[in-house]
Amino acid sequence: MVLRLSVPAGDGFRAVAVDLAVKVAEYVGCPPPDATKVAGLLESLAATVASNAPGDAAGADITFEFHQVGDELLIEARCAGRSSEVRHPLSAAT
Numbered sequence: 001m002v003l004r005l006s007v008p009a010g011d012g013f014r015a016v017a018v019d020l021a022v023k024v025a026e027y028v029g030c031p032p033p034d035a036t037k038v039a040g041l042l043e044s045l046a047a048t049v050a051s052n053a054p055g056d057a058a059g060a061d062i063t064f065e066f067h068q069v070g071d072e073l074l075i076e077a078r079c080a081g082r083s084s085e086v087r088h089p090l091s092a093a094t
Contacts, residue, residue: 003066009050009059009079017064018042021075028068029090041086042075049079 005020007013021042025035046062060080067074068090076085 006061006063045077049077
């Protein structure tokens with residue numbers, strides 16, 4: 001599974017990406033209480049790529065890609081030539 005979403009780098013549309021990230025996490029098997037943690041991960045990821053982008057990132061887009069890799073959800077973010085990624089386990093089992 002690969003899902004790609006691009007939103008403006010400004011704060012206005014990040015909420016859409018955050019909501020989608022939580023739904024994707026639930027869809028691929030993350031328990032709902034644990035899926036809400038993905039929202040914070042996505043916000044942090046967006047802030048990292050937008051703040052580290054050269055020039056004015058406010059006019060740029062952030063592209064998020066969601067991948068299911070084994071028992072993890074991999075979220076990649078790119079903005080103005082910068083990229084970062086986070087991984088989140090899909091099950092609460094340790």
